Amino acid sequence: MGNQLKKWIAYRRVLREADVVIHVVDARDVKGTLNRWLNKYKSKLLVAVNKCDLVPQTAFGEIDTALSSYNHVLVSGKTGLGMSALYSAISSLARRTPAKVAIVGYPNVGKSTLMNRICGRHTAKVSPIPGETKGVQWVSTRGFLFVDTPGVIPRYERREEDLVLKGAIRADNILNPEPIAEELIGRFLEESPEKIKETYDIMVSRRDTPSKLLERIARRRGFLLKGGEPNLYEAAKLVIRDYQRGRLSIS
Ligand SMILES: Nc1nc2c(ncn2[C@@H]2O[C@H](COP(=O)(O)OP(=O)(O)OP(=O)(O)O)[C@@H](O)[C@H]2O)c(=O)[nH]1
Numbered sequence: 001m002g003n004q005l006k007k008w009i010a011y012r013r014v015l016r017e018a019d020v021v022i023h024v025v026d027a028r029d030v031k032g033t034l035n036r037w038l039n040k041y042k043s044k045l046l047v048a049v050n051k052c053d054l055v056p057q058t059a060f061g062e063i064d065t066a067l068s069s070y071n072h073v074l075v076s077g078k079t080g081l082g083m084s085a086l087y088s089a090i091s092s093l094a095r096r097t098p099a100k101v102a103i104v105g106y107p108n109v110g111k112s113t114l115m116n117r118i119c120g121r122h123t124a125k126v127s128p129i130p131g132e133t134k135g136v137q138w139v140s141t142r143g144f145l146f147v148d149t150p151g152v153i154p155r156y157e158r159r160e161e162d163l164v165l166k167g168a169i170r171a172d173n174i175l176n177p178e179p180i181a182e183e184l185i186g187r188f189l190e191e192s193p194e195k196i197k198e199t200y201d202i203m204v205s206r207r208d209t210p211s212k213l214l215e216r217i218a219r220r221r222g223f224l225l226k227g228g229e230p231n232l233y234e235a236a237k238l239v240i241r242d243y244q245r246g247r248l249s250i251s
């Protein structure tokens, strides 16, 4: 049997066995990291909107509206925000002791970070590189059995740009990072241009185009090609990496 298929079967088994399925999504892209396929487990589904420390509080209302049909909580595995709400939501879904709780979601949304926060120790390996968690391991804590799972991308998901922005593909594996970095810079230019200014220590005005800014970032960082042209390829990968790591965030 192929490795992928084995993993898939193990994943399905975890979902079936679990009493509570915590579907972790990224607060910066809730719709994009929400896997609609998991709706078939809706009666035991709890959506944990993670990385809330990376979005302004004014965005919380919008997130609540987008998820109004889901049982959901806003959390940050990094700062501990919303953890007590998460525990009560888990408890109200748990129907036996110890209840089994599976943590699932896209690669890199922070499943292992959340698992560590819940278990209060470094149970699961965390990394800014998607695809860190590989196996499946149940951990007993707080009267529950928790399991962290490897990130899964639904089959219908194909657009590379989308996957990159969600942090599901690592920046170094992208063939053509420039348009993606420009899309990102364009968003920041609209929502908080000062963030680009601070992060890269460059001049930014609203009249600047994303490609102009990418060029400025390359020069500022000394990413130059022979002849002194800016190395946009390296600058684009830097911007994508910073976004995936949360160094470049709207807050
Ligand atoms: N700012 C911020 N960063 C977070 C938060 N949670 C996780 N991260 C960061 O996001 C990156 C991915 O975290 P992981 O916990 O490894 O994500 P994962 O979902 O387990 O990833 P895979 O196992 O690869 O699927 C790491 O760099 C974490 O430090 C959070 O709440 N806030």
Ligand SMILES: [Mg+2]
Pocket: 111, 112, 113, 124, 125, 126, 132, 133, 148, 149, 150, 151
């Ligand atoms: Mg993980």
